[in-house]
Amino acid sequence: MQDRSYSVPIEDEIKHKNNESGPDGLDQKIDPDSSISEELAKSRETAGTVTQADKKDKGSRLERTSRQNLKTEECLRMLQRLKAEFDNYRKRVRKEHSEIYDYVRGDVFRMLLPVIDDLERLLNSESSEQSLREGIGIIYKNLMTTLQSHGLESFTDEGNAFDPNVHEAVSVEETEAQMDGKIVDTWLKGYRYKGRLLRPAKVKVGQKNR
Template identity: 35%
Template sequence: MAKKDEQKQPETTEELIPEETVEAPQEEPKAAEAEKPETDPFEEKYNAEHDSLLRLAAEYDNFRKRTVKEKEQSYGNGKADAIVKLLPIYDNLERALNQPTEDAAYKKGVELTMNELVKIFTGLGVEIFGAAGDSFDPNLHNAVMHTEDESLGENVIAQVFQKGFKVGDKIVRFAMVQVAN
């Protein structure tokens, strides 16, 4: 038990930390505070108002740009919706052209109507795609059938069931095709 008494436990924090490592908090010189230039309250108010006006101008500019972008998108969406409504007419005219008929006047009338519709589509910026012999692109074509044909290459469209349409970068209708090999 005498050994426990010899190992005296420190009672204060000063005994735990050696004296040379204890540092007193240093006060910063008050001269640095005196060197700050005094700001004019009118200048502060001017800077605050100027900053708020700059922020307001930036918000208005962002609003204007966003409104123009939304207007362009709504016009494009409206145009695409109108084209989707006209596609059944295109399909019916195409079927009528593919039907054999002996009436030349009837056939000529359907051809003129089809040519006028294609001209209108072209004027609206509609691109018609999906022809036999083109290479298959899953971003543009919907493959509904597959065939083995050695005369055609790999991933080549063998037959087109429905043409595809796009306005700019927006696909209005995917082309329905049969892919070879």
């Protein structure tokens, strides 16, 4: 069956051309079926070209989408690996810190073992009150020597100006003007470890008479 959408204008054109004579005075006849076939072929060719372009564009979009999906999956896998590595690093650091603390505590206990030995010997001995005091004095001296050799220091600061950063005032005593605002007595020693304050000294502060 022929496509009639092309037949009317084409047939009119064919009739018009068939009524004309060629340059040689010969009549030129045009086959209507041949002209219609050519027009249909051109129409199909144009439609085919558009269809191929659409397919190519669709293929390009699918390819771009596929590449983007691959990049997204790769980034996700990378983030998962980084998270796993960070978790492992955090666990390893926590374990190392715990081992360091245990090691330091072990060293502190090791330093105190001689003091414990001296106390046990003193408790097991039959000694007078005077010898007991002397024994305790020796133990205290040995303990402080051991701790000071590792950076511990005590301070009292009698006669120095009161400093709220390292002193804690527990009482006030009326004194002469030259001792106003200065430490008169120490109730409890303060301690530092390698320059870091461990405990402020509890002191009595002088205040001049009104």
